[in-house]
Amino acid sequence: MKKTMFLTAFLMVMNTIVFAKPLKVVTTLPDFASIAEEIGKEKVTATSLMRGTQDPHYLEPTPSMAITMRDADLLIINGMELDIWVFSLINVARNPKIMYGKSGYLDVSVGIDRMEVLPAGAKADASMGHIHASGNPHYTHDPVSGKAVAKQIMERMSALSPENADYFRKNYDDFVSRIDSKMFQWREKLREAGIEKIVTYHRSWSYFARTFGLKIIGEIEPLPGIPPSPAHLSQLIEKIKSENVKVVVTVNFYDIRPAKFISERTGIRIAKVPMYVGGSKEAVDYISLIDMIVNTITGGK
Amino acid sequence: MKFRFILFILITIILILPICGGAQISQTETLRKELKELQKQLDETKKLYEEKILQLETKISNLEQQLQSSEPAQSNFFSGMSSSTAYLPDISFIGNIIGSFGDTQDNKVYLDSVEFAFGGYIFPNARADAILGIHRHENHYETELEEGYISFFNLPGNFGFQAGKKLLDFGKINQIHEHHYLFVDKPLAVEAYLGEHGVIGNGVSINYLFPLSFFLQGSVGYWVLEDHKEEGEEESFAPTDNAFNARLWSSFAVSAATEVEIGASYLKAKGPCHSDSPRDVDDINLYGLDITLKHQGYGFRRLLFRNEFYFLQRDRFKPGEIDEEWWRKGLYSLLDYRFNQYWEAGMRYDLFESPGMEKETEQVYSIFLTRSLTETTKFRGQISYHTEENDWRFYIQTLFGIGPHSHPLE
Known part of the structure; x- marks a missing residue:
């Protein structure tokens, strides 16, 4: 009887430890x-x-x-x-x-x-x-x-x-x-900064643009994963000028030179952003990552 | 009395009026609060619906754009396509074009090999892989089944099992197909001790993942090795006949970005000079040690420093000859750096002693540069200097691939 009680108690303790x-x-x-x-x-x-x-x-x-x-x-x-x-x-x-x-x-x-x-x-x-x-x-x-x-x-x-x-x-x-409460602030920030159209490096901003009602007018890569050619960049520059795009969004681990090349010829602002949590020292968790992205795109406004 | 009554009425009115007024005020405030709450709710609902409308509008516009861009493709390619891809294996194709130049080289560009890989799961926790290769030998092409095997990953007791024809688990490089190398040619020591096509055999192996806090896997196998010699091919040393192999592979994460791997391998087989006669002996014991440091840095950057050492013990006896036993050693040391998604560069040092009775030593220094178009399509250039022959060799290489091509963990 004592043995059974001891065994039961032991199993209960083990059970608690396991589930804890x-x-x-x-x-x-x-x-x-x-x-x-x-x-x-x-x-x-x-x-x-x-x-x-x-x-x-x-x-x-x-x-x-x-x-x-x-x-x-x-x-x-x-x-x-x-x-x-x-x-x-x-x-x-x-x-x-x-x-x-x-x-x-x-x-x-x-x-x-x-x-x-x-x-x-x-x-x-x-x-x-x-x-x-x-x-x-x-x-x-x-x-x-x-x-x-x-x-x-x-x-x-x-x-x-x-x-x-x-x-x-x-x-x-x-x-x-x-x-949800942040969503309103993020939208307001983008609206106040007048960000409606963007250019991106890689085709990795489609979902973000859909949620915030942004229009992606072009990408630095002519096709996903394909490096930009001078001809493609020239076309993109013309498009940026005609569409009056204010910001080019590039993830911080991509080559910055094509974005700089475009910026020097159009005056477009470069938003160099992290793409994942831990991608920059400010992006410590999911919400601060989106904060960081929106702040950088809006130029800290 | 009348005056007292009038005074009483007046006092009562004076006292009651503020109370009534207060009640009215508090009622007004409550109503105002309710109104505010309703306005807030209305604003939130409005915002929510605006958000939904915006999302739907963007979705419609995206779908319209998608339809516009994919319409021609649909008309060209959709008709007559198979209705289901279920149960089909992953199929990929990789080609290797090499140009070799120098005093001792062909001085021409040629298609070196084409490989077709098929693979997929055959059962939960089990998959089958087959690689069919077409390789250039002198001026013609030979077709062969390079590998064809099944792997069970999760047998009871932390065991895994493989059976079929495959490249043996010996060192790091033996299991890697040439199109996946970071350089054009095979390191001399690898070619000398493992054979021109690597050690391939038919057999079985089991592996065990030790339940430790770091990675430690052991494997043993029994194989019948390929006597891989094509017509016109030079006589070369390669392990053959019945073979036994064993490997211990460990790995430690030094930091979040850096990993150090250490492996020890053993192979017991016959040398190419043995015969069926029990009196003709060519026993070999091959020992291997590999050390790899891999650092995966910011973005695409990756540093790889790999060293493999080989020690060959060969015991050869023919009737009428003296029983000879000798030891040979060889190594290669590789340093490779990936700068970004398009460029990587590396250097390699080779040292080897010939496996034959007469010892010859050779050293090779190589540098190489790779430009990647995609994961499987690359251009590469390599310069190698062979010290003993004072021979400079220049290589160009184009690798091209189509289809999903997965590799086991290296």
């Missing part, structure tokens, strides 16, 4: 880690495989990343072929919880209102530049998509840790209401 363990979340991009932390707070540990100063197209996976994923409860990926390198890591990590199709595998692009998706069966090849057939994968720095990402993370974390579901919901509601 925070949910281990591993993400490919730092924005997802930031959002997971907003929702889970002290009940999750979130680690991003990529740093905010890196380009996800060019990240080379390392064996230590596989170790980070080995005992993860949840893997969050961008999808749409942007972080395709994660699959070699999944194979090496041997964590059955985060394999494709399992509850610990979450591709948040599924819940995004995708843009630039090629119609089913459409031909996609390198003559069109580096395009993604399943749509433009650069949605993370769009706050409307950010809310959709947060919703999916909240739902999945709640499924994996049902005892914390109410807590996750409360934090999610708080996160969404902070985004």
Whole structure:
């Protein structure tokens, strides 16, 4: 009898210890880690495989990343072929919880209102530049998509840790209401600064432009991933002049020289922005990242 | 009495009036608050609807633009396309054109190889890969199945399993296909000890990921090695016959951006001079040590410093000859830096001792520059200096690829 009681008490203690363990979340991009932390707070540990100063197209996976994923409860990926390198890591990590199709595998692009998706069966090849057939994968720095990402993370974390579901919901509601109140400020800032049209370096601002009602009149790259030619830059300069564009948006890890070349000939202002959380020292979390982007685009106005 | 009554009425009116007034004022304030609240709600709803309208308008305009830009493509390519891509493997194609110039070189440009890669999942946690190669040998092309194997990634007890024909898990470079090298030619020590086409065999291997806080993976395999010699090809040393291999591979994150990998490899096989007769002996033991430092910096920048050392022990005996045993060593040291998404440059040092009975030593210094058009399409130039022959060699290379081409973790 004593033995049974002791065993029961021991199991109860172990059960508490096990359930008290925070949910281990591993993400490919730092924005997802930031959002997971907003929702889970002290009940999750979130680690991003990529740093905010890196380009996800060019990240080379390392064996230590596989170790980070080995005992993860949840893997969050961008999808749409942007972080395709994660699959070699999944194979090496041997964590059955985060394999494709399992509850610990979450591709948040599924819940995004995708843009630039090629119609089913459409031909996609390198003559069109580096395009993604399943749509433009650069949605993370769009706050409307950010809310959709947060919703999916909240739902999945709640499924994996049902005892914390109410807590996750409360934090999610708080996160969404902070985004909503910020949204008004961000819109006002862009309106007051008179930013209606922009030029970008890479085709990575479509979602942001949709949310804030901006018109992208051209890109420095003639096609995604293709370096600019002098002829293309000349055409772009003419377009900037005729459309009276005020700002060229370029992510801080891209070559600044083409933007400077355009700026010297048109007077257009260069907004050099981070693209992911941790991409600059001010972009410490998801909301401060969008703050930083809007502030830089509006010239701090 | 009348006066008292009038006074009472007056006092009552004086006392009640402010109370009534106060009540009216507080009621007005409540109504004002309600109005304010309603106005606020109206503003918020208005804002919300404006936001939705704006989003829909932008969406419509984007869709219109998308339709305009994709209409011609649709009419050209959509008709007659297969209705489903489910269960189709990833298929890719990579070509390698090389030009080699110098006193000892062909002094011409030629298509060196074309490879077709097929791969996909066959079961949860298991995939199949096949690589079909067409390679140039002297003045003709030979087609061969370079690799064809299945991999199970998550067997019970942290084990993995591979079976089929594949490049053996020996060192870093043996499992990398040439089109994925950062330079044009194969390092001399690699070609000398692993063979011109690398160590390829038919067999099985198991690997185990140690449950430690850092990456440590061990693998062992049993193989029947390819005796890969084409007609007209020079006699060269390459491990052959039944073989056993083992590898330990560890990796440590020194910082968020820097990783150090250390590996040790072993291969037991036969040399090319053995025969079926048990009296003809050509036993080889090949030991490898590899150390890699990789730093992934800001944006696209990446520094790679890789060193591989090889130690060959060869025991050769033929009836009527003296039993000979000798040791040979070789290495290559590679430093490569990627500046941005388009440019990277590197240098390599090779040292090797010939695996034959007579020891010859050679050193090579190389520098190379790569311009990437896309992930799989690149132009490369390389200059190499072979010290023993006082020979300068110049290479140009074009790599071109189509299709998704995934690589296992290197």
